[in-house]
Amino acid sequence: MKLFTIGDSISQGFMSGAAAKTELCYSTLIAQQLGIKNYQYPTWPEEGMPVNVEKLFRNLEEKYGSSISTLEWTLALATTIPSYLDTVEKYYERGNGAADKPYPGKTSHxxxxxxxxxxxxxxxxxxAKYCKKQIKENSSGNGVFSSVDNSFLRTALRVLNPQLSKEHDEKSQLDWLKYHSDKEGVENVIIWLGSNNALGTIVDLNIHFTEGNGKVTDRPSDTFIKDSNGKGKEIAYNLWHPKDFEADYIELLDRVDKILEGKNTKVFLGTVPLVTIAPLAKGVGETFTVKIENETEKDKFDDVIYSKYYTYFPFEEDFAVKTGINLGYNQVTHIDRCIREYNKTIKRLADERNKINPGRYTIIDYSKILDSMAxxxxxxxxxxxxxxxxxxxxPLPNTKYYHADTxxxxxxxxxxxxxxVHPxxxxxxxxxxxxLKIMKDLNVPDADPDKLNWKKIIESDTLYTKPISLxxxxxxxKKLAEWLMDILKKIRKHK
Structure with a gap:
């Protein structure tokens, strides 16, 4: 096997609120460039889950045009949008995409x-066994504006055991790596995990910090903890203390090393992007310039601009202050400090492991790349x-939140x-x-970034080639913006 990919929503090709376009994902493009003819990945209906916001907006645009009157919005919010959400929900809960229906065809992995x-x-x-159990035990009823029940677990189930077979029921992502490594060998592995150890902070606009005891996480991320206030409220961690992140990443690499022991496999580790750059959280109010140590030149400091508040993108400072729906400057810089420490940990651990297995791990600094785009x-x-x-x-793409005129x-x-949030x-x-630039430097056969078909890639990006006029x-x-924010929160698996 030339390429195996382990990651989260980015590596899955999650776009506009839905697992829908893995065929456009970076790893699929890399596989094509490496000449892999049978690189297998899950495909999803256009709607995807939990909610494909682009598809929903296209539907609204087709029905109402580029401007929607007050009366039409009443109709859209009462019938058009709920009807769309109901269609998606039916497909994934009771239709061909349901948890008890195997993936079409005979694809077993x-x-x-x-x-x-x-x-x-x-x-x-x-x-998959865990997913099946949780889906069965935690079903909820239909409701207005409801999205797919347990969509996180349903997504994981389809990816980890597409035929729902007992043979593969207990295989995790790493178990699948072992399966392929033992069966046929794996030449290149991309592992890009860690964003979700911090991403929830900007989706929730609050921080639930782990304890910092340096212990390996012992429960899946869709489970909850009791609020420290003692009121019995259940919450989910959304920011890992750097010590806890380090413990988990050491465990990850320990397991990878054991799986690949004696194998000549290249492992590419992605760093964690600064989630506060994502335009879902919009900086508003007074700005501050902060000196951040340059990782390459230790005596050099870069100027980084932060805002007084960060709130959901359609809104301004008055909304952030009046509603309290915001992250403050101190919170955002704290989140970024944690992520920068995550990345130092990833790089240090890779260096340490390479002293034992020279050339095993290579860093792809996605965080630095996104930082330079901000x-x-x-x-x-x-x-x-x-x-x-x-x-x-x-126009040249930028990291601002998407906007088009009428x-x-x-x-x-x-x-x-x-x-x-997603690319x-x-x-x-x-x-x-x-x-591919990094792979080419390591002499991975056929890894040539200059041969990417940019014409085809750009044509495949409908947000860019066919901007949404509404x-x-x-x-x-404001009412629509608040509704959209509620929908986007459902990206979080526990919503």
Whole structure:
């Protein structure tokens, strides 16, 4: 096997709130470039789950046009949107996509076992047997604006055991790595986990910090803990203390080393992007310039711009202050400090392991790449150098939240999809480009970033090639914006 991928929603090709476009994912592009003819990954109906916001907006645009009157919005919120959500729910709960229906065809496994919502420890803690049990025991009834029940677990089940066979019921992501390594050998493994050890902070706009005792996580990430206030409220951790992250990552690499012992397998480890760059959380209010130590040049400090508050993207400072729905400057810088420490840990552990198994681990610094793309954080002048194909590409994608005018012209965005968190098809192309550059340096056969078909990649990005003309409604209609925020929160597996 030339390529095996372990990751979370990014590596799954999750876009605009749904697991729907793995065929456009960076790992699929890499597999194509490496000449892999049978790289297997799960495919999903266009609706995906839990909610494909792009598909929903396309439906609204088709029915109501680029501007929607107050009366039409009443109709849309009462009938059109619930009808769409009900269609998705029926398919995944009672239709052909239900948890008790095997994946179409005879596919028994995938070469990409990435699952939305997975944090580091889920790579060995979650398997199909667990998913089946939880889905059965935690079903909820239908409701207005309801989305797919247990969508996180349903996604994991389909990826980890597509035929629902007892033979593979207890295989986690790492168990599948062992299966393929033992059966045929694996030449290259991409492991990109860790974003979900912090991502919930910007989706929830609050922080539930782990205890910091340096113990390995012992329960799947969809489980809850009791609130420390003693009121019995159940919450989920959304930010790992660096000591706890380190314990989990050591466990991850220990397990990988054991699986690959004696094997000549290259493992590419992705660093954790600074989740606060994602435009779902919009910086508002006064800005501050913070000196951050440059990782490459220890005596050099970079200027990084932070805002006083971070709230959901359609809203401004008055909303953040009046509602209390925000992360403050101190919270956001704390989140970023934690993630920077995660990445130092990943790099240090890789260096230590390479002293024992030279060349086993290679870092792909996705965090640094995204940091160089960040628009607002870099004062409006991102430093990322796009591939040559983009020299005269207009408009040039940026990390702002997606927006288009009523004539269907893209005004901003292009890197993040409509959930404000996950990459677009073009962004996946950029991730593939950067990954192939590293692979080429390591003499991985056929790894040539310059041969990516950018024309095809850009054409596949419908947000870019066919901008949504009613996007202004999200900025102009507060009620709709609040509804969208509620939908996007459902990306979080425990919602």
């Amino acid at each position: 995938f070469d990409n076992v990435s699952v939305r919502g997975f944090n580091v420890s889920d790579a060995w803690l979650i398997n 628009f607002k954080r870099n004062g409006g002048t991102p430093t990322y150098k796009f591939p040559a194909y983009f020299d005269f590409q207009y 004539d269907g012209n893209l005004k901003q965005g292009g890197i993040f999809s409509l959930d404000g 677009t098809a073009i962004a996946h192309g950029l991730i593939a480009h950067e990954t 996007m202004h409604e999200i900025y102009d209609n």
